[in-house]
Amino acid sequence: RHNAFSAAFDYISGHIDRIFKELTRSAMQPMGGTASLSLEDSEDPYLHGVKFSAMPPTKRYREMEQLSGGEKTVAALALLFAIHSFQPSPFFVLDEIDAALDATNVARVAKYIVEKTQDGGGDQFQTIVISLKDSFFQHADALVGVCRDGNKGSSMTYTLDLGKYEIA
Amino acid sequence: RHNAFSAAFDYISGHIDRIFKELTRSAMQPMGGTASLSLEDSEDPYLHGVKFSAMPPTKRYREMEQLSGGEKTVAALALLFAIHSFQPSPFFVLDEIDAALDATNVARVAKYIVEKTQDGGGDQFQTIVISLKDSFFQHADALVGVCRDGNKGSSMTYTLDLGKYEIA
Amino acid sequence: GRIVRLEIEDFKSYRGLQQIGPFKAFTAVVGPNGSGKSNLMDAIGFVLGVRTAHLRGSLKELLHSNGTEAAAKRSAVRLVYQPSTGDEIIFSRAILPNSHSSNATFVSQYRIDDRQVSADAYNACLLSFNVLVKARNFLVFQGDIESIAAMGAKELTNLFEQIS
Amino acid sequence: GRIVRLEIEDFKSYRGLQQIGPFKAFTAVVGPNGSGKSNLMDAIGFVLGVRTAHLRGSLKELLHSNGTEAAAKRSAVRLVYQPSTGDEIIFSRAILPNSHSSNATFVSQYRIDDRQVSADAYNACLLSFNVLVKARNFLVFQGDIESIAAMGAKELTNLFEQIS
Ligand SMILES: Nc1ncnc2c1ncn2[C@@H]1O[C@H](COP(=O)(O)OP(=O)(O)OP(=O)(O)O)[C@@H](O)[C@H]1O
Ligand SMILES: Nc1ncnc2c1ncn2[C@@H]1O[C@H](COP(=O)(O)OP(=O)(O)OP(=O)(O)O)[C@@H](O)[C@H]1O
Ligand SMILES: [Mg+2]
């Protein structure tokens, strides 16, 4: 039990910084931010806690609660993708994760998802996102449009294959 | 104490439905939705609870937690504005209240705020909103742009009077 | 592997039998507020065995009802999954009344490729495709994303325990 | 009445003395993630007397610090308010160390038009303009809007009690 926990922790904490950098890198800040996981007590890890900290580029260390809404969302996504890299489930379903993100962060998260759903590499996964922002869903391979038919009192869906269209 | 509570409750429950209708009516549904407040025990109201329920247009009654994210946001705004009508504070400060709203609901909420900040009537109030969506902040009279100066490690602001520009 | 399509029958705001899909590598679900997008995600969570506490309602409340007709008496969601090797598999979970009286309670029934199985066998089969339902780290419900970053140290340890 | 402008001095991410405004009938605050928009709202909440528990940090954590320089030793926010009748009023709240030693604790100091007053007198003056800080029904912090709709019946009663 102790070994299984340590294996998971070591693997994930080895990947979290790389993924956070991929999500926070930009032309202005090519290095991106810094993220890490630490154990409150390494003797008996599962009796104590795991601490997660993330520093956006150009900012100093601060407690997670003091980050902004958008910064917390990006940190949470990095953590989820890092955990996924240890136990890769075949798919992700994400419901309006872009609610607190500005246009720049939406573009970075979309780019990361497109890369992970397209590449042939080991950690490829399928993604289903629910979003209200066209700057996010325009990158998808297919759209499922949901509408409500007031007469029948029921949701209806129709699917559109975006593969045939170019992003303008 | 009992009387003060009942006066507040009666006034607010008398206004909640009108405000919710203003926020949910449309060309398709000119009547809008239905909202109401009820007391769990009218003998000793402050010892028990106040129940709030809201039904979007064409939908039947459902518990508040079964509504969608956007529907809950609109219901919450109706409640806040109804409470305000009883004790009108001179201003509102709202931080990214539009995060879960689709374009239609953003337009309706913006229209309501513009009306309440412009009219000369009794319940006029000043509003400061924080928003990431141009479909929301384009209706404002002035913009305060906030940016972070990486070298100084500080936020900076500049103000823009929108009164001079037309909405395209 | 990946999700190919869904078949939803009288589940939440989806009336009757509806086919949804095909799902590609990156699929976006779009639509106005209150149209039924999160209900679609609840259908995916439901068919994968997520407990109803996370689906905004009890088994009974998940049955389609729209106020004008009688509420549905049963409901089902089928997920067609294509593993990286081998044939398609159909995971399905149904809500059924446990008797025909009007105050019947509702139970879940699990099937794999139309063979009825126990909840444990269903879960074990999902686990073999690396779908860890208990950890739920691959499902982010609406509004949850920010609370994930602010997760306390103890909660994070629990998540790590479930994954290892 | 309405808010005319703010003066922020070494509060959260705002370094040095910054003038912000003028605010109009409907003003929108815009900018990228992490730029300092919610910190501006925290400054408004702070100067109106909201307790620090709602401002994402203790009095000490509200002092500006950016890692390269020493953290500020004091901070202040001034809100210039124009009542519907009469002259402008300046509400101001400062964070000051209670001694000059390095492990000083911090206290709040309240002023109305540069006259130091007690927290109660400050609150009473705000109340005379219908600014009910305790009820906070006119301030919606980031992420709070949806939980307002799902407020339990008891919480709603409390809110009604504070308003009446
Ligand atoms: N059992 C049910 N039968 C019929 N309709 C239901 C049932 N349960 C919930 N609903 C309806 O589903 C609607 C909510 O749908 P959902 O949460 O999927 O919306 P959404 O598309 O995610 O919207 P948003 O963009 O606001 O998040 C509610 O209006 C509710 O009335
Ligand atoms: N005392 C302080 N001194 C300096 N910087 C601070 C202080 N407290 C918080 N910050 C910084 O302020 C930033 C958060 O700002 P804020 O929450 O206002 O962002 P925001 O513009 O609202 O962003 P979002 O759009 O993501 O919500 C954090 O990155 C944090 O590092
Ligand atoms: Mg939703």
Ligand SMILES: [Mg+2]
């Ligand atoms: Mg913010």
